[in-house]
Amino acid sequence: MTNITDYLKEERSAAWREELRKAKKNKERTDLTRVKMPEAPARERARSYVEVNSGLTPEQAINEASRCIDCANPTCISGCPVGINIPKFIKNIERGEFLDAARTLKETNALPAVCGRVCPQEKQCEASCFYQVKMNREPVAIGYLERFAADFEQSGGEISIPEVAAANGTxxxxxxxxxxxxxxxxxxxxxxxxxxxxxxxxxxxxxxxxxxxxxxxxxxxxxxxxxxxxxxxxxxxxxxxxxxxxxxxxxxxxxxxxxxxxxxxxLPRFMNIPGENLVGILSSNEYLTRVNLMGASTQGMDTPVMRGKNVVVIGGGNTAMDSVRTALRLGADKATIIYRRSLEEMPARVEEVKHAQEEGVEFLTLNNPVEYIGDDKGRVKQIRVQKMELGEPDQSGRRSPVPVEGSEYIIDADTVVVSVGVSxxxxxxxxxxxxxxxxxxxxxxxxxxxxxxxxxxxxxxxxxxxxxxxxxxxxxxxxxxxxxxxxxxxx
The missing domain is CATH 3.50.50.60 (FAD/NAD(P)-binding domain)
Structure with a gap:
């Protein structure tokens, strides 16, 4: 079995017993390591919209859930902004009670399948996990397990609806x-x-x-x-x-x-540098909306979108990663991130940076655009870039990027996506x-x-x-x- 859908096609009782038997055997080990999320191969996914993370198998989910020691003081809950009862839903998975796990999630989380995919658990619930805080080991993969339980419920069609109080007329x-x-x-x-x-x-x-x-x-x-x-x-x-x-x-x-x-x-922000009004320069909001919501990546759709062959994205957040990886899927031969701080200081999730690197994105860190240069038709063709170095920490505690005098150079670009924040x-x-x-x-x-x-x-x-x-x-x-x-x- 490779995924939940395959699992549900099996004779449930027999499959269930086998999964539980394997999990029980594995639980007796004392060196259980954190599960690795299966992923679509980088070369294949970089040119398609297949979901990168493939989800856990039931066996993987049960084994990972068995790592949770069910703390007397579950600090993972306090690390969750919506207050999920994390030990309860994980122990349901460990027992093979996957639908009960999904119901537990929905007690406090209206979007568990979404959060299991995009929530930065590594900075929140998992950062508060006993393994991480006390033992300096990899935390329980709470996000993977949340996605598993929600996906299991969706794939089986047995979707629970939380109870609502009697209508109060307001x-x-x-x-x-x-x-x-x-x-x-x-x-x-x-x-x-x-x-x-x-x-x-x-x-x-x-x-x-x-x-x-x-x-x-x-x-x-x-x-x-x-x-x-x-x-x-x-x-x-x-x-x-x-x-x-x-x-x-x-x-x-x-x-x-x-x-x-x-x-x-x-409301997108721009950098207010020379040449910013050239054709071929757009915000990440516009770029992603045209593709994600308006179907610009789908054949037969009339939505226009820039399909550059040499795309440069300015910024280092998750939206920048989404934009540069989208450029690859729209056919870019070269996709580059320009970010004014170091790779270690990028605000994007580590997983998203890793996926972008695997897919072939080039990273120009400690660099910053200072001017866009156009051709005689008013379209962007080059970017003047200045090298940066890290100075004293700013108000957020991160070291401020400082321009390096005399370090400017020019790179080619036929499309620029600006992802430096929103208002x-x-x-x-x-x-x-x-x-x-x-x-x-x-x-x-x-x-x-x-x-x-x-x-x-x-x-x-x-x-x-x-x-x-x-x-x-x-x-x-x-x-x-x-x-x-x-x-x-x-x-």
Whole structure:
């Protein structure tokens, strides 16, 4: 058996006994090492949208789950922004109770199959694992196991729907259908509210759909988890721009009693260097949206997209890795990352950097573009790059990059994707003059309740943080839901 689907085709009782027998035998060993996630071969995947990580087999999952020592004080839970009962779901896997593991995940996580793929567990729950903290050993592969349990449930068609309270007749609106909004909606539905998600784009999912490529997060996986929310009673409306289609006040007049703003940070930043308006230079947001949400990589689609042969991506985060790896899949002969700090300081997940390197991406670290040079038709053809060195630490504790005088040189490029950060969309603040906004354009909220300066408006995710991970946004959504519930109940 190579995957869950093959497993489900077997005679379940016989297959189950065999898996448990192997796992029990392995558990008797004392030198169990962390499982390695099977991956599609780099040469094959670099030119296709096949999912890179292949998922664990049942035997691998049971063996890995048996590594968990079920700590009396499970610090892994405190490292999880949405508070998953990690030992409980892992022990369910160890016993072969895979569906129970999925149900445990859904008690606090509306998107377990998503988080199992894109959550930076190595910086959160796994960083708090007993093995990592006390024994200096590799932590239990919590993320792999989360994905396994969620995928097992999806593949078998036995998808559990969390219980919801009796309808209380109170309508609440969610602005944006990204991870913060979906997590908020799931918890509010459990409380019994009439939840309406209002999405500006034509598909539900926010950054999960437009920002993350299918080789990392298949859209079908997202759709199944959204469908679970729909079965919980959450209603979705697309092509709805709050502030344009209807204002908050107009929605109040329609009977909405509370609002959660999870509209993300979709406004791209650029570097303001010479030549930035040349043809062939675009933001990572636009580049990935055209491919991921609008089907530009699919034959027969009319969506235009830059298909350069020599693509350079500026930046070192996960979005930069997604962009440069997408360029390979669109047919680039050469794909390069330019990042002004060192490889060790890259904010992208280590796994994503590793995958990019395996697929043939070139990394120019400690380099920074200072000018784009165009041809006589106004299209980018070269980049003037300056070498950098690390100076004193900045406010974040990272050493600041300092230009090296006289180190400039020129490289060729026919397409440049700029991935140096994003800013919140200003539409919501512009439509609500009383809404307090920071100097960076983010919404100011109470750090405990996520309530804004307008009492019936709460907010979380990138619109508050300015840029964060999927799981942190979901954690914001859950906290905001608990706070709004108290607010609406007059507590």
């Amino acid at each position: 309508k609440v609106a969610v602005v944006g259908s990204g991870p913060a909004g979906l997590a908020f909606a799931g918890d509010m539905a459990k409380f019994g509210y009439d939840v309406h998600i209002l999405e500006a784009l034509h598909e539900i999912g926010g950054v999960l759909k437009y920002g993350i490529p299918e080789f990392r997060l298949p859209n079908g996986v997202v759709d199944v988890e959204i469908e679970s929310l729909r079965k919980m009673g959450v209603q979705f409306e697309t092509n709805f721009i709050v502030g344009k289609t209807a204002t908050i006040q107009e929605l109040r007049e329609e009977g909405f009693k509370g609002f959660f703003v999870g509209s993300g940070a979709g 919140p969309n200003p539409l919501i603040p512009q439509s609500l003059p009383d809404l307090k906004v920071s100097r960076w354009g983010t919404l100011v909220v109470d750090e405990e309740t996520f309530q804004t300066s307008i009492p019936d408006v709460f907010a979380g995710g990138d619109i508050v943080r300015g840029g964060a991970t999927v799981i942190l946004a979901m954690g914001d959504g859950r906290k905001a839901a608990a706070s709004m519930h108290q607010y609406l109940q007059g507590q």
